Amino acid sequence: MDSRVHHAVDQxxxxxxxxxxxxxxxxxxLMESQAHPKADDIYRALSPQYPSLSVATVYNNLKLFVxxxxxxxxxxxxxxxxxxxxxxxxxxxxxxxxxxMVDFEHEPVREVEEAARQLTGFVVxxxxxxxxxxxxxxxxxxA
Numbered sequence: 001m002d003s004r005v006h007h008a009v010d011q012x013x014x015x016x017x018x019x020x021x022x023x024x025x026x027x028x029x030l031m032e033s034q035a036h037p038k039a040d041d042i043y044r045a046l047s048p049q050y051p052s053l054s055v056a057t058v059y060n061n062l063k064l065f066v067x068x069x070x071x072x073x074x075x076x077x078x079x080x081x082x083x084x085x086x087x088x089x090x091x092x093x094x095x096x097x098x099x100x101m102v103d104f105e106h107e108p109v110r111e112v113e114e115a116a117r118q119l120t121g122f123v124v125x126x127x128x129x130x131x132x133x134x135x136x137x138x139x140x141x142x143a
Contacts, residue, residue, distance in 0.1 A: 002028070002031060004085070005027060005028050005031045008027055008068075009024070009027070012027075012070075017064065021050070022046075022050050025046050026061045026062070026065075029042055029045060030065065033085070034102075034103070036082040037082065038081065038083075039058045039083075042083075043055050043058045046058075066083075071084065072087055086103060090104065090105055091103070091105075091106055091129045091131065092129075092130045092131070093131045093133065094130050094131070094133075095132075096132050096133065096134065097134055097135075097138040098137070100135045100138075112129075113126070
């Protein structure tokens with residue numbers, strides 16, 4: 001078992017959460033995914049192995065994982081949340097054609113947080129930055 005999955009399972013169990021095979025599969029899928037899946041993506045990937053899995057079960061478990069601080073929900077205005085198990089400070093590049101989302105590392109842009117604090121009076125807790133463009137595959141199709 002991956003050490004991140006093992007740590008997450010221990011954290012859930014210590015909080016009184018029962019680990020069902022479906023819950024474990026959803027958690028493992030998220031921890032191993034680099035694709036920032038939507039709930040429907042998780043359901044489609046796991047339902048062949050878990051025929052009794054429902055979309056509601058996936059959503060309920062995602063909420064549990066977010067509430068437990070194991071997964072970050074990336075919300076968008078069209079109700080198509082994506083989920084990221086990488087809780088480190090990082091940014092995303094998103095393809096405007098196919099929707100691929102790729103992590104990239106960059107020094108956190110703390111000046112933006114400070115400017116927001118000074119200009120708005122907000123108590124800033126953090127920020128999320130995304131860069132939009134065409135992924136290499138979509139860019140090559142356009143050429």
